[in-house]
Amino acid sequence: MHLTKVRTEFSMCRHTFFAFFSSFVYVPVLGLLGVMFGCKSATTTQPKAPAEAYQHTNMEIQSEKHKSVVHVPVELSIAEVTKQLNVQVQGIIYEDNSFNDDNQDNFKIKVWKRSPIIAEARDSLLFYTVPLRIWAEKAYKISPLGIEISGSQSTEFQINLKFMTRFGIDPNWQVNTQTVSAGFDWVTKPSVKVAGIDIPITGLVSRKISENLGTISKSIDDNVRKNFIIKPYIVQAWNLIREPRLLSEEYRTWLVVTPTDILATPFEIQNGKISTTIGIRGFTQTLLGEKPATKPVVDVPNLIITDKVPQGFQIGLIGVVPYEEAARLAAAQFIGKTFDFKDGIYKIEVTEVDIYGQNDKLVIKAGLKGSINGFIYLKGIPYYDAATRLLSLKNVDYDLSTRNVLVQTANWLLQGRFTKQIEQEFVFPIGSQIDEAQKAIRQQLSTRKVAKGIDLGGRLDTLIPDQVYLTPTSLVALVVAKGRIEVKIDGLL
Structure with missing residues (x-):
């Protein structure tokens, strides 16, 4: 008798078959027979959800400071x-x-x-x-x-x-x-x-x-x-540096520099000029929201004489993806998508996606139907991929509670294919945010006269991915832009 005929007859006489053998046959044996004859019942998963937890707040990330030096060449x-x-x-x-x-x-x-x-x-x-x-x-x-x-x-x-x-x-x-x-x-x-x-x-x-x-x-x-009077110009430069600069109107992002001290090299006389390099050292921050309030100062710290003023201006560029937006993008990518396993013996369809954070890992709650009904939880480490300019995930794996449930009920889902696809396709574009901030900074650094005898200029050389932070509201990618900023003082006499 062919297997297809066996399946048909088994289906037609199922009630009689079960009634006859119910007092003699254990349920596990029936489950085994069901699998042998193509009758697979779906598994319901109810693993414990990972606890939501955050190590960083939005304000803490905005308060992350990058050591920087603004060069102030002085020539006479x-x-x-x-x-x-x-x-x-x-x-x-x-x-x-x-x-x-x-x-x-x-x-x-x-x-x-x-x-x-x-x-x-x-x-x-x-x-x-x-x-x-x-x-x-x-x-x-x-x-x-x-x-x-x-x-x-x-x-x-x-x-x-x-x-x-x-x-x-x-x-x-x-x-x-x-x-x-x-x-x-x-x-x-x-x-x-x-x-x-x-x-x-x-x-x-x-x-x-x-x-x-x-x-x-x-x-x-x-x-x-x-x-030959320098100090009034340095006070002007100090206040100029402290003035918040708008990086993104859409995301209300501001660059804020907080000077701390001032360095200067000894005077040199060469090429027809008397010159020194002054370095205003401090911290840069990228803040979100309303324009930060600053009050002009009337004095500056005493000068520190040094043989060499260090170079390097660093700015933290922020790319923000709120969890609601991340969930919406992930839902568009995964909901309704079907995955099959074991040559089509098992199939699951994603019905729901939610996202939240647990310390340094992103938790993905996925609703499934098919060979498995219910929810599973995966975790991955978010990072900014400079090559693709995407906020991506790495080391995606099942949460421990989900893994323990699947070991007992759906071991076939642990073979890694599903997590790999999640890892490859769970991405968020933030390159445009970084581009906009970088463009705004370059515009701010374009050489221009900001006051009599004072010119502002500079450049950005490199973008270096720093870290992706999980806050109670968003994924926040921080990319460090490195370059040089100069406030040139002229006409001191």
Whole structure:
């Protein structure tokens, strides 16, 4: 008798067959006969649901901070320094107009700037040449042949004073210079005539000039200290950096930088410029919601002098998928989809999908009908796949309670095919969110003047997946954008 005929006759006489043997045959044997003759009853699964639990809140993720440094290159043209010195140094630089008793040299002197001051850089020092015209008058008393003759004679001559200056900056933001004399050169030498005789006074004048070189050096330092002011610009840059930047209007995402301290390298003098690099160090955050409130500061921390300002600006870009949206996307992908096993002997259809979190794993609750009726629970670790730009799952497997139930009732479902398909197809597109945030940051970093003497510019170089967090409301993917931001200060004089 063919198997198909056996199945038909068995079905027709099923009631009589069961009634006749019910008192003699155990239920397990009937179940075995049912399978042998093609009569498979569906299994109902009721595993214990994994507990919902979260290690992170939305606010904690937004509060995740990335260490960053905003570079603030400061450059000052040597030509501009020289120009300011020439503006400040005008008219009589020094004079002594008395022949009083304290003036034992009986010497009067007046000093003018003869032509513009010249400056050049050598070996990280700034060298000045100050061309001067000097008028001097010498009082005298002589007694030739016992006859006392007194009077005074004047002369004019020219010299070039030389100075060298080293630039520095104090922790309180005061620019300081250390200017010392590098000597002087005679252009014309002084002498006076007494009774028709030329009397050289070069030594006397040299001594007088040398006595006043310290005063001239101090005058140069005071002038630079007065006119080379950095701190107000740094306060502007500090407040500019703290201003929240809108990254996504749709998702109401804001970039917030919280500065903490300021570093600076020693001044360098090269390529016609006096320069230093200031680094405003702090933390970046990506916040969601209304624009964060900030209040401008009027002061900044003291400066930390360092040999090198570290590079690297990091921004956390956030991609958010609410659980409701994730469940909707998953339902569209899986509900109504049929899976078969053991060459079609077993079939299941997905009827329902729900999603929630358990610490670092995403829990998938799947409703099934067919060879299994009821619910099963799977878990997977969410991650951002940079290659596909999708929020995906890895290491998808059955929850322990579901696995224990399936071992007893539907071992065929544990062969891995179902979990692999879930893992491959359970994906959420968030690339557009990341793109939008990245584009917004690049627009914010495009070189532009934000205030007089202050330009903002920068770039993003790389995107590095960081972590996917599960919060009570959403899957949140964090991608770190690394690059460089500069706030360039110019026109300090």
